[in-house]
């Protein structure tokens with residue numbers, strides 16, 4: 001069993017409000033939303049952060065970035081959204097499984 005929280009969410013061992021799944025990624029609501037709509041998109045594969053991305057991940061990340069606007073629209077964010085990707089202690093990353101934050105639907109807190 002992994003001790004990575006987001007791997008455990010991926011594997012259904014920790015509950016989360018999952019809003020989207022495909023072969024590359026999973027999206028679920030952030031437990032402490034900083035905007036009216038705030039969800040996280042993770043690659044299924046455990047990648048710690050952008051420092052851990054390899055050349056072989058380029059297509060995977062491209063496909064995830066193609067999925068993000070579709071997921072955002074499915075959550076009502078037709079007029080746009082903010083995407084945040086924290087990397088390492090200098091980026092105040094808390095969970096070391098790479099994740100895109102997607103925020104929208106009104107005022108944000110904490111990402112200004």
Ligand code: 5GP
Pocket residue numbers: 005016017028029030031032033085086092093094095096
């Ligand atoms: P980071 O600071 O690593 O970029 O962001 C981690 C995010 O994960 C935070 O916004 C935090 O609220 C969210 N988070 C932490 N633990 C959980 C959890 O158990 N479930 C969900 N759904 N989100 C979590």
Ligand code: ZN
Pocket residue numbers: 004005006007008045046047096097
């Ligand atoms: Zn993980």
